[in-house]
Amino acid sequence: MSKKVYIESYGCQMNVSDSEVVASILAQDGYTAVHSAEEADLVLLNTCSIREKAEYTVMQRINEMNNLKAANQDLKVGVLGCMAERMKENLLVEKKVVDLVVGPDAYRSLPQLLEEVGSGQRAVNVLLSREETYGEIVPVRLNSNGVTAFVTIMRGCDNMCAFCVVPFTRGRERSRDAHSIVNECKQLVSEGYKEVTLLGQNVDSYKWKSPPDAKPNGSAAAITDFADLLDMVATACPGLRIRYSTSHPKDMTDKVLEVMARHDNICKYIHLPVQSGSSEVLRRMNRGYDRDWYLGRIAAIRRHMPDCAISTDIISGFCGETEEDHRQTLELMEQVGYDMAYMFKYSERPKTLAARKQADDVPEEVKGRRLAEIIEAQKLSSAKRMASYVGQVHDVLIEGVSKRSDEHMYGRNTQNSVVIVPRYGSQLPVAGSQAAMQGEGPDEGSRTAPATNNQQPATTELCPGDMVRVRITSATAGSLQGEPLGTVHETVAQA
Numbered sequence: 001m002s003k004k005v006y007i008e009s010y011g012c013q014m015n016v017s018d019s020e021v022v023a024s025i026l027a028q029d030g031y032t033a034v035h036s037a038e039e040a041d042l043v044l045l046n047t048c049s050i051r052e053k054a055e056y057t058v059m060q061r062i063n064e065m066n067n068l069k070a071a072n073q074d075l076k077v078g079v080l081g082c083m084a085e086r087m088k089e090n091l092l093v094e095k096k097v098v099d100l101v102v103g104p105d106a107y108r109s110l111p112q113l114l115e116e117v118g119s120g121q122r123a124v125n126v127l128l129s130r131e132e133t134y135g136e137i138v139p140v141r142l143n144s145n146g147v148t149a150f151v152t153i154m155r156g157c158d159n160m161c162a163f164c165v166v167p168f169t170r171g172r173e174r175s176r177d178a179h180s181i182v183n184e185c186k187q188l189v190s191e192g193y194k195e196v197t198l199l200g201q202n203v204d205s206y207k208w209k210s211p212p213d214a215k216p217n218g219s220a221a222a223i224t225d226f227a228d229l230l231d232m233v234a235t236a237c238p239g240l241r242i243r244y245s246t247s248h249p250k251d252m253t254d255k256v257l258e259v260m261a262r263h264d265n266i267c268k269y270i271h272l273p274v275q276s277g278s279s280e281v282l283r284r285m286n287r288g289y290d291r292d293w294y295l296g297r298i299a300a301i302r303r304h305m306p307d308c309a310i311s312t313d314i315i316s317g318f319c320g321e322t323e324e325d326h327r328q329t330l331e332l333m334e335q336v337g338y339d340m341a342y343m344f345k346y347s348e349r350p351k352t353l354a355a356r357k358q359a360d361d362v363p364e365e366v367k368g369r370r371l372a373e374i375i376e377a378q379k380l381s382s383a384k385r386m387a388s389y390v391g392q393v394h395d396v397l398i399e400g401v402s403k404r405s406d407e408h409m410y411g412r413n414t415q416n417s418v419v420i421v422p423r424y425g426s427q428l429p430v431a432g433s434q435a436a437m438q439g440e441g442p443d444e445g446s447r448t449a450p451a452t453n454n455q456q457p458a459t460t461e462l463c464p465g466d467m468v469r470v471r472i473t474s475a476t477a478g479s480l481q482g483e484p485l486g487t488v489h490e491t492v493a494q495a
């Protein structure tokens with residue numbers, strides 16, 4: 001009988017992607033992934049250390065494992081990811097319920113470690129690597145909608161942002177073989193996926209050196225940078241939508257923007273974390289750019305792609321932040337007009353440059369008040385951006401049924417905004433469409449009732465994976481609503 005593993009991911013998209021690599025390694029070892037901890041023989045928590053609150057949440061979840069173990073004596077519990085790396089053996093001391101601690105670069109050793117655990121020992125491997133990219137491992141897609149997937153292109157981070165624990169928990173930066181990335185994307189296309197997000201902590205510093213030519217005189221190794229990689233994936237997979245995250249303002253090149261502008265299948269959306277609008281705070285954060293540089297990068301995006309959406313990350317109350325610094329952040333937000341932002345209170349993390357050298361001196365209530373002002377400013381900005389889309393026609397990739405209503409589907413436009421559309425519609429112009437009549441559209445035959453002789457519109461159900469042309473009819477700060485004009489395939493066919 002096959003063993004059952006349940007993997008729970010916390011924190012960033014990278015962890016979700018790592019969990020899929022772990023599932024693949026364990027599948028080779030006879031494990032099947034299941035959907036709840038209660039059904040599993042092995043529960044793995046893939047953890048996040050980015051803020052104290054994230055760690056607290058995981059600690060609570062680890063405590064809950066005691067109840068599960070009481071009900072199932074054979075259950076094993078493992079902690080993976082950033083908390084495993086940061087806390088190492090201490091986790092076993094602090095939490096007796098944990099059997100296994102494995103850092104982000106040690107997942108290949110899981111089968112051996114599980115053998116040790118099976119023989120009654122507790123096991124730890126938190127070695128970081130300068131080479132490991134899990135490049136050739138084909139991830140097992142967990143909780144997939146069958147439409148969108150993550151593809152990790154690099155690991156670790158060589159930047160030393162003063163507030164950030166990532167360089168300590170995920171080690172040195174290394175880039176994955178460009179060909180293995182393209183192959184994974186092609187494989188996803190063949191499985192029916194319609195969109196990938198290429199992942200790295202700082203994708204703009206992606207750099208892959210192809211091995212030197214095997215010729216006797218050995219020709220110079222070619223370097224593939226992030227712009228080249230984007231170009232390769234977009235060209236190799238023309239029907240696939242491509243997104244990526246995260247860009248770094250100090251490294252984002254015009255070459256990347258040119259490639260994005262050139263390929264229709266690269267989404268016009270950039271997540272460009274600013275962290276603060278004050279050059280002085282940015283200097284203390286060791287971000288490697290100042291306010292003017294950042295605004296210069298925003299101008300470059302707008303120059304290359306006027307319709308590009310931009311989102312950001314902002315930290316309130318970093319060490320030494322004054323009211324004037326905070327005001328500059330609010331002013332920069334207004335100037336840029338972000339589509340969306342992730343906003344956080346500064347949380348001091350052990351070992352980081354800031355924890356060692358700078359006082360966490362902004363009182364908690366001041367951090368909270370500033371964060372509330374930042375959130376309020378972003379709400380206004382999001383609402384304004386979203387309202388500007390009303391009346392436009394967008395191509396929307398349908399991802400699933402809306403959480404609020406079975407009668408609606410949700411998807412995303414190229415700018416990454418959520419768009420809600422009716423699930424069923426007689427308004428779709430499929431009746432007269434030659435493409436639909438001849439069954440050329442993807443899956444059309446199976447879910448479009450044939451048009452009658454008098455050309456009455458047929459009833460159509462939208463499904464995940466459909467690319468629909470939508471007129472945006474209304475907007476809130478969080479989503480757009482629209483009416484489908486037809487699938488992109490049909491609209492093109494009719495033109």
Ligand code: SAM
Nearest residue numbers: 012163164201246273313314344345346347349
């Ligand atoms: N690599 C990306 C970058 O450079 O922007 C993102 C890394 S991190 C997973 C995501 C975000 O968490 C950061 O952009 C930052 O805004 C926030 N963050 C990181 N460390 C933090 C801390 N100690 N306190 C509060 N927020 C933090």
Ligand code: SF4
Nearest residue numbers: 157159161164166201
């Ligand atoms: Fe952390 Fe900075 Fe690296 Fe992002 S770039 S992961 S914020 S150190």
